[in-house]
Amino acid sequence: MRTVLLCLLSLLLAAAPLQGQDQPIAFEGATLHPVAGPPIANGVLVVADGTIVAIGAAGEVDIPAAAERRDVSGKVIIPGLVDTHSHIGRQQGGDRSSPLHPEVRTLDAIDVRDNSMMRARAGGITSVHIMSGSGHLLSGQTTYLKLRHGDVITDLLFCDDPTTDICGGIKMANGTNPIRQPPFPGTRAKSAALQRALFVEAEAYREEMANGTASRDLANEAMVEVLNGDRIVHFHTHTHEDILTVLRMREEFGFNVVLHHVSEAWKVADEIAAAGVPSSIILLDSPGGKLEATNIRWENGRALAERGADVAFHTDDLVTDSRLFLRMAAFGVRAGMDEDAALEALTLAGARMLGLDDQVGSLEPGKDADFVVLSGPPFSVYSLIEETWIEGQPVFDRSDPDDAKFATGGMGTYEHASGHVHGQD
Amino acid sequence: MPTLRTLSFAALCAVLLLLLPLRATAQTAIEGETVYTMAGDPITNGVVLLSDGVIEAVGPATDITIPEGYTVHQAAVVTPGLIDTRSVVGLAGIYNIDDDQDQLETSSPLQPELRAVDAYNAQEELVEWLRNLGVTTIHTGHAPGALISGQTMIAKTHGRTVNEAVIDSLAMLSMTLGPQVSSTFDTPGTRSKGVSMLRTHLLEAQAYHEGMQAEDPADRPRRNLQMETTARVLAGEIPALMAVHEVPEIMTALRLADEFGFDLVLDGVAESHQLLEEIQASGFPVLTHAPMIRPSGPTGSAAFDTPAKLHEAGIPFAFQSGFESYVPKTRVVLFEAAVAVANGLPFEAGLAALTIDAAELLGLADRLGSLEEGKDADVVLYNGDPFEYTTQVCGVFINGDHVRDTCL
Numbered sequence: 070m071r072t073v074l075l076c077l078l079s080l081l082l083a084a085a086p087l088q089g090q091d092q093p094i095a096f097e098g099a100t101l102h103p104v105a106g107p108p109i110a111n112g113v114l115v116v117a118d119g120t121i122v123a124i125g126a127a128g129e130v131d132i133p134a135a136a137e138r139r140d141v142s143g144k145v146i147i148p149g150l151v152d153t154h155s156h157i158g159r160q161q162g163g164d165r166s167s168p169l170h171p172e173v174r175t176l177d178a179i180d181v182r183d184n185s186m187m188r189a190r191a192g193g194i195t196s197v198h199i200m201s202g203s204g205h206l207l208s209g210q211t212t213y214l215k216l217r218h219g220d221v222i223t224d225l226l227f228c229d230d231p232t233t234d235i236c237g238g239i240k241m242a243n244g245t246n247p248i249r250q251p252p253f254p255g256t257r258a259k260s261a262a263l264q265r266a267l268f269v270e271a272e273a274y275r276e277e278m279a280n281g282t283a284s285r286d287l288a289n290e291a292m293v294e295v296l297n298g299d300r301i302v303h304f305h306t307h308t309h310e311d312i313l314t315v316l317r318m319r320e321e322f323g324f325n326v327v328l329h330h331v332s333e334a335w336k337v338a339d340e341i342a343a344a345g346v347p348s349s350i351i352l353l354d355s356p357g358g359k360l361e362a363t364n365i366r367w368e369n370g371r372a373l374a375e376r377g378a379d380v381a382f383h384t385d386d387l388v389t390d391s392r393l394f395l396r397m398a399a400f401g402v403r404a405g406m407d408e409d410a411a412l413e414a415l416t417l418a419g420a421r422m423l424g425l426d427d428q429v430g431s432l433e434p435g436k437d438a439d440f441v442v443l444s445g446p447p448f449s450v451y452s453l454i455e456e457t458w459i460e461g462q463p464v465f466d467r468s469d470p471d472d473a474k475f476a477t478g479g480m481g482t483y484e485h486a487s488g489h490v491h492g493q494d
Numbered sequence: 495m496p497t498l499r500t501l502s503f504a505a506l507c508a509v510l511l512l513l514l515p516l517r518a519t520a521q522t523a524i525e526g527e528t529v530y531t532m533a534g535d536p537i538t539n540g541v542v543l544l545s546d547g548v549i550e551a552v553g554p555a556t557d558i559t560i561p562e563g564y565t566v567h568q569a570a571v572v573t574p575g576l577i578d579t580r581s582v583v584g585l586a587g588i589y590n591i592d593d594d595q596d597q598l599e600t601s602s603p604l605q606p607e608l609r610a611v612d613a614y615n616a617q618e619e620l621v622e623w624l625r626n627l628g629v630t631t632i633h634t635g636h637a638p639g640a641l642i643s644g645q646t647m648i649a650k651t652h653g654r655t656v657n658e659a660v661i662d663s664l665a666m667l668s669m670t671l672g673p674q675v676s677s678t679f680d681t682p683g684t685r686s687k688g689v690s691m692l693r694t695h696l697l698e699a700q701a702y703h704e705g706m707q708a709e710d711p712a713d714r715p716r717r718n719l720q721m722e723t724t725a726r727v728l729a730g731e732i733p734a735l736m737a738v739h740e741v742p743e744i745m746t747a748l749r750l751a752d753e754f755g756f757d758l759v760l761d762g763v764a765e766s767h768q769l770l771e772e773i774q775a776s777g778f779p780v781l782t783h784a785p786m787i788r789p790s791g792p793t794g795s796a797a798f799d800t801p802a803k804l805h806e807a808g809i810p811f812a813f814q815s816g817f818e819s820y821v822p823k824t825r826v827v828l829f830e831a832a833v834a835v836a837n838g839l840p841f842e843a844g845l846a847a848l849t850i851d852a853a854e855l856l857g858l859a860d861r862l863g864s865l866e867e868g869k870d871a872d873v874v875l876y877n878g879d880p881f882e883y884t885t886q887v888c889g890v891f892i893n894g895d896h897v898r899d900t901c902l
Contacts, residue, residue, distance in 0.1 A: 354786075354829055355623050357588030358821035363619075387788050388821055392798075393833075399883035450836045450883050477837055478797035480768060483789035 098142025116438035119460035149195025149439030151419030154383030162201020162209030172287035307361035367404035526572030575630025575872025580814030608644030610635035638737035699724035802838030
């Protein structure tokens with residue numbers, strides 16, 4: 070009998086944390102930036118079961134009687150940030166045997182225990198697009214991750230089953246980075262020809278699939294997903310002529326594409342807007358470092374947004390530091406971008422570009438309870454990221470010294486940090 | 495045949511053109527809602543008068559009458575010109591191709607004879623970039639990466655040639671300890687070997703320096719470019735600028751300074767927060783790593799709050815942009831100080847480390863670093879708090895010349 074009681078007791082204890090997760094939490098008094106609508110002063114955000122259940126001004130939101138109530142007055146709450154282009158987690162893609170690796174998956178290499186993952190959480194990033202480098206015409210399949218705490222990659226994936234599902238996009242590149250010794254291309258035109266040939270082959274394979282004559286082919290299977298619009302192409306491109314090459318190729322083969330980096334977006338913003346193609350951009354503390362980035366401008370965000378083109382920011386971590394992602398959008402504002410557009414470019418716009426906007430990117434009932442608690446306005450240097458929450462769980466808490474060290478750095482914090490920088494691989 | 499009239503018109507034009515540069519350096523009044531002079535408390539509603547390339551007067555608007563004929567500029571905030579205490583810009587260019595990367599010669603790990611002035615490109619685009627963001631003086635030159643990579647110099651970010659820009663042609667001797675050297679050279683392949691090679695070189699220079707003291711010129715050693723440069727460090731004429739990041743290298747640098755009695759300037763020092771007492775006791779200053787430096791490898795322990803800790807420990811320090819091998823090709827000290835200030839460094843200490851403290855560290859406080867009568871007319875205008883991400887730099891004066899009038 071006693072054993073049975075003990076068993077029951079331990080079951081109850083084991084269930085306790087689960088019950089904690091189920092208990093709704095109401096965050097009261099903060100300025101809320103839903104992104105899906107105008108800011109709410111003295112707002113209330115209610116989350117339960119990992120989901121946002123209500124958001125609104127104080128007095129207009131029903132707070133469940135069982136809810137834990139947290140006073141966050143004076144704070145600012147924004148949606149969890151969506152980083153559309155990052156290299157955290159010691160990612161790897163294709164090797165030097167070929168310039169094209171559609172069959173290679175980054176998810177087979179990502180180390181979710183690497184401390185670069187905490188760097189991103191400390192930066193308020195809750196959804197991240199991890200991709201391989203730009204030293205290939207096509208370096209591999211990319212991975213969309215939710216930065217929940219977890220010990221293995223499956224704990225963090227957006228998709229349910231990596232064996233059968235599409236768990237990310239695919240990374241392509243043009244310009245100087247993939248130009249190398251054979252079998253890599255030596256010119257831009259050759260780069261485009263090799264990429265087009267890959268699409269042409271995939272078209273033939275798709276017909277074989279329809280006829281039932283196709284045999285398994287990992288590379289072509291991924292490329293057919295691209296042709297069918299189910300797998301998004303994330304295309305590294307810098308100069309205005311390379312940007313137009315991507316648009317031309319998309320016109321020819323009809324895939325979904327997001328332009329990445331887009332250093333010279335300001336030169337062809339009309340063409341990008343007319344094509345209806347979204348851009349995931351980066352802003353840098355100085356131009357240059359490579360020929361293609363000498364004309365990069367902080368005005369890129371404004372130039373695209375003003376023309377109605379969809380624009381998001383990305384860290385390209387460790388080209389820029391995940392902890393300073395908010396800073397990048399602030400520099401967009403510095404160069405004339407509208408503040409609301411800049412905040413959307415850190416959140417909802419990125420979610421759209423990954424096809425995840427039904428789930429993340431804004432504070433709306435029914436969406437994942439992913440959000441960031443700031444000590445002040447989002448674009449002030451003096452505002453600190455105090456807490457990062459994912460699906461109703463805190464994943465970074467600056468008041469905990471074990472977490473705070475990932476925000477400030479310090480002895481041994483990033484000693485063995487993954488330090489991918491393009492073009493140096 | 496040109497008529498007399500067209501000739502006299504041409505002569506008039508020539509005279510006017512000759513006067514143009516003078517006009518640019520003529521008299522200017524800057525009205526600031528807040529003027530940080532860095533020599534006393536900030537002035538609310540202050541005025542700075544510039545005349546003939548120097549600061550003529552500074553004070554509250556109530557005390558200063560702007561003389562007739564002065565061009566008047568307005569700004570929310572005014573500071574002295576910013577100083578970058580460790581850069582490679584001008585030797586390292588924006589394109590990052592072989593032709594514009596002259597910051598590190600890899601033929602030998604010990605080359606003190608390499609002069610920065612022989613490589614500095616005053617028209618480099620990155621110099622302009624820094625200037626447009628308020629950096630008016632840079633201590634630049636040979637990069638970290640060799641035991642002795644070469645010399646450094648100090649220049650204004652203004653001037654068409656190195657001759658016009660330079661204000662100190664030999665500022666420091668650039669040295670590096672640690673794994674960074676072994677990644678560039680076959681030998682030294684270890685930290686200890688590197689230190690032994692450097693000590694051997696310093697001993698040779700010591701002997702050379704002593705030999706040069708001989709009364710009879712016939713007894714002196716033959717002139718040697720390498721030895722005479724390193725001898726200047728040993729003679730206390732210029733400091734050794736030692737790029738060190740990890741604890742063993744920091745301790746080695748202090749040990750070498752003690753052994754050979756030279757002045758030391760610590761460069762980078764990602765793990766300085768581990769040795770605050772030792773560094774403070776040495777009295778040597780720190781050119782702190784850019785807070786936003788990539789935390790990876792030897793800089794894996796870099797921290798946003800390193801400057802705050804140096805400040806609290808009473809260690810003299812200033813900001814540097816450092817060396818970047820890829821993108822971005824240079825950092826900007828204004829942005830680095832902002833991150834330090836957001837992470838515990840008091841606001842005015844951050845501003846001081848960009849201006850007067852940096853000038854003192856470079857031995858140029860008599861003419862740079864603060865808005866005081868008689869000092870160089872290097873002034874920066876902002877449309878808000880200089881450290882805020884969204885504040886723009888809207889005007890820059892160097893030697894009284896209005897070198898930038900567009901907000902960035």
